[in-house]
Amino acid sequence: MSFIKKTTAIICCIFTVVTFTNNVFSQTETQTQPKTDTNSNQHPIDSRPKLVIGIVVDQMRYDYLYRFYNQYSENGFKRLLNDGFSCENTHYNYTPTNTAPGHASIFTGTTPTNHGIINNNWYSRAENRIFYCTEDKNVQGLGTGNPEDKNGKMSPRNLKTSTITDELRLATNQKAKVIGISIKDRSAILPAGHIPNGAYWHDASSGKMISSTYYFDKLPEWVNDFNDKKLPDTYIKKGWELLLPLASYTASLPDENNYEAMPTKDKKATFPYFIDKYDGAKKYRQFPYTALANSFLKDFAQEAILKEELGKDKITDFLTLSFSATDYVGHRYGIYSVEVQDTYLRLDRELAAFFEFLDTTIGEGEYTLFLTADHAGAPTPSHLHDLQFDADYFEWDSMKVELNTFLEENYGKGEFVTYLSDQDVFLNRELIIQKKISLEEIQQKTRDFLLTQKGISQAITSTELSKQIQRTGFMQLVQNGFNPKLSPDVAFLFQSGYMDSYYKKGGTAHGTPYTYDTQVPLLFFGKNISKGNTHRRVEITDIAATLASLLHLQQPSGCIGNPIIEIFE
Structure with missing residues (x-):
């Protein structure tokens, strides 16, 4: 073969290899990047959903998705699993795994090192006392009856970085509406961020949904009207009975066992639970320890969507919704109890009703939501000890x-x-x-x-x-x-397997770096969300980064997470 022919053949081979390599890299990049709208005339902001709902289920373990799967309805958790995207290996990347840092980390996209909410309570060297995460002496309570009641003297001022909800408000010149709702004050306040339209939580003294003067001078009339209905009293009078026949429950432990805390001195930890016999604040303090509190919170969330007209215009709104009763029940009765299983079966039905409400009110395919937990929960040490664990x-x-x-x-x-x-x-x-x-x-x-x-x-x-x-x-x-x-x-x-001695009387806790406390569910559903799942490790700080990409927003100021690109359609 002549020199010219040899040179031409070599050049052709190099061109073929380079072309093939470029194609491979191009295909790989295409497969790992979020899909973009093919309509070049549409502004990316126009693809935003009308409403984003961030659901946090307090103390929900990942395995609850599957342990109770066969008894879930078709339109609650199963709808999210079958029609949404599930991150099957989601973990907290710090400790302690508790409620306040959990909610703060989900919505800031960073850890306590940066956002400053290091625990629910911590010792303050400066003040030589125990300090509560959202306490604020400079505000007054609204709806508490007494403005100086500590239940209402709360705000997000101790949160040191911005949230994804803050970034949405800032990007829209505060035209986007943001509302935070929970039974617990910290679970409503921290997700809603620094500049929301409001945050509301349950007052254990009155049974009302309350707020503070950090947000406004007086409660909106719709909140007063809602409180006037006295729905907690209705639920309390109804009582908490099993949703299904006892024999159909698959919990590891029987309804009466040695590993549960007594709800009161004169009541065994067995169904049914009727708390209407208690007067005044005592019945309202017991209310969050029943699955009924989740139903009440769902009612309030739906009222907030209607009265605040969330999702009614072209500007994306954001509702943060944290179900706290799951944590109260878990703490008192433990992760293998009939009470926990019934709580999740009932929550599943409430979620199904809530999703149907969103389909009707906002429009099916017009909203996006995610569901996760602020931490998981540990097995009860006395139970483990009896099973011959070192606990x-x-x-x-x-x-x-x-x-x-x-x-x-x-x-x-x-x-x-x-x-x-x-x-x-x-x-x-x-x-x-x-x-x-x-x-x-x-x-x-x-x-x-x-x-x-x-x-x-x-x-x-x-x-x-x-x-x-x-x-x-x-x-x-x-x-x-x-x-x-x-x-x-x-x-x-x-x-x-070790725990605070407070739980010797029964029930469970959380707060450690072990997977029983760090692994939680993470489900995305709705507009611009693909169907499927991933088993790669995802960290809780990735949620805010993902939402920022989804909504075309700046990431929160301390965000260290990365977008979960598999979820994008």
Whole structure:
């Protein structure tokens, strides 16, 4: 073959390889990018849904989707699973896994390190007291009867980064309407962000839905009208009975067992639950511990959509809706109880009714929603112990005394331990300075002591977290939940199966980095959402990033998540 022919053949081969490679990369890129509207004349904002609904089911474990699947209706959870997109391997990427940081992380797209909601409560060094996540002394309650009632003195001021709901309001010159609703104040306030049209929560003293002067000077008339109906009284009088015959329940434990807390001194943890015999605030305090509270919240959400005219114009609105009764029931009765199963079967029916309401009011295919949880829930240690697991309870008070005694043996007399609870140790900084003790050294001594205690698996000091980046394992989750200004001197982790001694009387808790607390459902449904699922790992901080892409918004200010591109049509 001549030189020219050989050269031509080589060039042809190179061109063929380059063309094939480019095609492969082009196809791969096309498969991994969100699909775009083929109508070039349509502005991307025009593809936004009329309404976005962010549903959080407090303490919902991932396996509840499938453990109770056969008894779900066709139009509740099954509708989301069959016609929406399910992220089957969704986890929290920090600890502690509790309600306030969970709701904040979902809607900010970041972890407590950045958004500053490090727990439901934490010890404030500046004020030398326990601090509540949404407390605000500068506002007054609305609807409480007493404006100074602490149940109403709440706001989002402690949240340090923006939310996806904030970004929607900012992008539309605050023309988009944002409403936050829950039984719990923190679960309504934190998702709604800093500049919503309102946030509403249940007052355990009166049974009413209330708010604060952070949002407006007085409650909207429609809220007063709703409260005048006294729907909690109607539900309370009706009572909580089983939805199905007891024999059809598949819960691991019988209705009466040794692992549930007693609802009251004179009532066994068995169906039915009638709380109408209690007077005044006591019945309203018991109300969230029944599945009926979810029905009440759904009623209020539908009223909010109608009266606030959400989804009625071309500007996308946002409703955040957090069902709290699932958490109350889980805490009291445990994850394998008949009470938990009945709560989810009833919630499934309420969701089906709510989706039908949205189809009629907003229009089928005109809204987008997601459903997830703020954390999951652990098995009850006494139950695990009886099954021969290594599981037990912690006594905070005795451990605090023992730790302080240990530190006194090393540094002399004094109250060195200011606060010990919830896997946190706060040391007395003033005393440490007064005695001229190295903070790093006493933190290390504290850590070393904790690691000698049964049921504590790991411990780390704030100095270590500040100096060294934890890149793997559970310590990475601790660091993602660590805020240098607010967090404890030493953080420690329970061994799997261990829990606060408060739950010795029955029920369960959460808050650890173990998968029984971190793995939650994540379902997307509605406009611009494809059908299907993914089993790749998704983190809770990806939700806000996904919504930002879906709505063509700037991501929240502290967002560290990535869009879940598989969900896009």
